[in-house]
Amino acid sequence: MTSTSKPKAPEKKEQVHRVLLGKKQILVTEDEPLLVQLERAGIHVEYQCREGYCSSCSIKLLWGNVIYPFEPLAWVQSGYLLACCAIVKSDIEIAFFD
Amino acid sequence: MSYSTFNRKHFDSTKEPMFFGENVNVARYDQQKHPIFEKLIEKQLSFFWRPEEVDLSTDRKDFQRLEEHEQHIFLSNLKYQTLLDSVQGRSPNVALLPIVSLPELETWIETWSFSETIHSRSYTHIIRNIVNDPTKIFDDIVTNEEITKRADSVSKYYDRLIEMVNLYNTMGMGTFDVPGKGPIEISMPKLKKALYLTIASVNVLEAIRFYVSFACSFAFAERTLMEGNAKIIKLIARDEALHLTGTQHMLNLMASGKDDPEMAVIAAECQDEVRQIFIEAAEQEKEWATYLFKDGSMIGLNAQILGQYVEYITNVRMQAVGFETCFTTKHNPIPWINAWLVSDNVQVAPQEAEISSYLVGQTDNSLDDSDFDDFDL
Structure with a gap:
């Protein structure tokens, strides 16, 4: 389908959030799940299914908001997030182990 | 109370607990207390695969070229996997079906067990392909001391629960003298405790023991050896x-x-015991690692590294069910x-076998004739 292109409204500003991990800080967008963005930043995260059923990529969420476009099959404990399918919605702080 | 394969009572199954409520009567899935189990069933069905889809002819050649201590590692690991799936292919059915009270959970248990039987069949497929006499390998599973030690710890909670549920279904509540075992007390809290510990030990089996064995299978494939085996293990994983x-x-x-609510009290009481199940399993797996590599290590994996992996994966799994790491x-x-x-990346092309997003015979019924208006022939 061709769209009659109106003069483009100023593009919605890309939402960028900070992810704090120990002393590191990574910038992420809302376009992709957290896992791929952490990997691109060179951070090793455990994973297996990458679609929300295995919970291997469960990470502590110390504060901040994430959402899941599709409810994952795995149990997400309170205070944790599933990196493979979580979309970051605010600045957040995460941690791997105590 | 005795078990009935078709409970005649009229009740609302969405108000029943997962276990120890009414026996399930109508297998209906239009209303669910815990829809997660229905979703798990659907996912599991979409995963369906058959061991014969994987060609193992190169594995046979690879196996013959392995050094003797590497053959020991490979075969022992395979025997252990066979043991684990022998237990898992039947025990959830035998132990849990008589006490389950939700149709969706009942079917999840059956679906889950069934998939374990595919795993068992794939070990036969592997063993038949790499050795001339499979019997030698299968026989060793029941006689080899290192394996039977493991068999004991993976089956004892199931066996205990099965024994108690049998008494409960025939005798009801009370204390019963079982020949050779002494008095066994059957009460709802005791039954629920046995159930909780069983599920906890199954969790340890699936979360730690299996992964230790996967590590060994994949360590061979990292060296481009036994790759057909690794493909199967990947599907199993x-x-x-x-x-x-x-x-x-x-x-x-x-x-x-x-x-x-009663189960929550029992779960809280069992915390120390469950923690102990985790730690014990980790220690046993480390001992197992020593046995595997007793005659020599292989490139990429030795007893020490596998032991560290056991510790690491135990930490991860303990945290996943709300425990402090240890x-x-x-x-x-x-x-x-x-x-x-x-x-x-389990499979490259959907038509070759199942990938999770590929459904056989899937058609789109929302199409009508107008959707083809743009087509000219």
């Missing part, structure tokens, strides 16, 4: 990840009290395992 999620849901539902290893010593465990 995908299933196991789902089973693990099922058990974690059961444990967390029990502990939260949302399903059965080992110092905080990093995965074999990060390459993730590339083997990842499920989204």
Whole structure:
């Protein structure tokens, strides 16, 4: 389908959030799940299914908001997030182990 | 109370607890107390695969070229996997079906067990392909001391629960003198405790023991050896990840009290025991690692590294069900395992076999004639 292109409204500003991990800080967008963005930043995260059923990529969420476009099959404990399918919605702080 | 294969009572199954409520009567899935189990069933069905889809002819040649101590590692690992799936292919059915009260959970248990039987059949497929006399290998599973030690710890909670449920179904509540075993007390709290510990030990089996064996299988494939075997293990690992999620849901539902308030009290009382099950399993797996590598290591994996992986994966799994971690290893010593465990590249082409997003015979009924208006022939 061709769209009659109106003069483009100023593009919605890309939402960028900070992810704090120990002393590191990574910038992420809302376009992709957290896992791929952490990997691109060179951070090793455990994973297996990458679609929300295995919970291997469960990470502590110390504060901040994430959402899941599709409810994952795995149990997400309170205070944790599933990196493979979580979309970051605010600045957040995460941690791997105590 | 005795078990009935078709409970005649009229009741609302969405008000029943997962276990020890009414026996299930109508297998209906239009209304569910815990829809997660229905979703797990659907996912598991979409994973369906057959061992024969994987060609193992190169593995036979690879196996013959392995050094003797490497053959020992490979075969022992395979025997252990065979043991684990022999137990898992029947025990959830035998132990849990007589006491389950929700149709969706009943069917999840059956679906879960069935998929374990595919795993068992694939071990036969592997063994038949790499050795001339499979009997030698299968016989050793019941006689080899290192394996039978493991058999005891993976089956004892199931066996205990089965024994208690048998008494409960025939005799009801009370204390019964069982020949050779002494008095066994049957009460609802005791039954629920036995159930909770069983699910916890299954969780440990799926979450730790299986992964230790996967690490060994993939260590060969990292060296481009036994790759057909690794392909099968990859399919098994995908299933196991789902089973693990099922058990974690059961444990967390029990502990939260949302399903059965009495179960929450029992789960809280059992915390120390469950923690001990985790630690004991980790120690046994480390001993197992020593046995595997007793005659020599292989490139990429030795007893020490596998031991560290045991500690690491135990920490991860304990945390997943709300426990404090108990080992110092905080990093995965074999990060390459993730590339083997990842499920989204299990198969390259949907028509070759199942990938999770591929449904056989799927048609789109929302099309009508107008959708073809743009076509000119």
